[in-house]
Amino acid sequence: MVEVKISIIGAGSGTFSIGLVKDLCLTSNLEGSTVSFMDINRKRLDAVYAFCRKYADEIGIKLKIEKTMDRRESLKDADFVVNTAMVVGYAGYRAGWQIGFKYGYRFGGSYHIMHDEGFWINYHQFRLFESIIEDILDICPDAWYIQLANPVLAGITMIGRKYPNLKFVGLCHGYCGIFEIINVLGLDAKYVTYLIPGVNHFIWLTHFYYKGENAYPLLDEWIEKKAEKYWETAPPSSSLGPKAVDLYKRFGVFPIGDTCTPGGGSWPWWYHVDDETER
Structure with missing residues (x-):
């Protein structure tokens, strides 16, 4: 068990x-490690800190938990820096969408153009990424920089070109959508194997096996017999929604995570040409 320090920038992110x-x-092998929460929003920071403190105490894991509004303080002696921050907040998203709506442009289409990688927030995010990395190289140059904040694909591409000596990786949690499929199909997750290649917000289930056998026939049977009933109560963001199933029928592999969610990937454009189509 190795004790490390993990600095979380933008720790107030509810997402x-x-x-x-x-x-x-x-994660038991983190016991004894330090987790430093940093955010510029005191209310959100206090809430996440209190939640983590209570959760850790209830579980019985010994973590040294800190909170600060000073980024450089959080980075001191850090081994890992996790960036979850969105500098403009969701209000910045909404402002951009409203300008688009005003001139007849619809929200939808490629995620990498219209949502998490909207051009009206990209440059704010890029400046934030650069400022964090400059601090890392100054304060904790041996730390790993882990980017969860969007835009992941564009951001990591830029970072790799500009900071070749930085240790960094971009992560996407979209693959977790496979577990909704596993649960809905009633499968035991320990017998499921899968492969989900792609890039952030654009990933596909190319291999899907249950107990060593192709599990796509199980998915096909569910679509034929149970999908309509499921859609009556499923949320719009469901990984098994009608949009996901339609993409599967068109391309022969199932989209996972934000590849197909209306508030996420919103891919492709033809699902968003008008209100009726979206409904």
């Missing part, structure tokens, strides 16, 4: 932090 806190507390 990532709750799941991240759970993972940290359930």
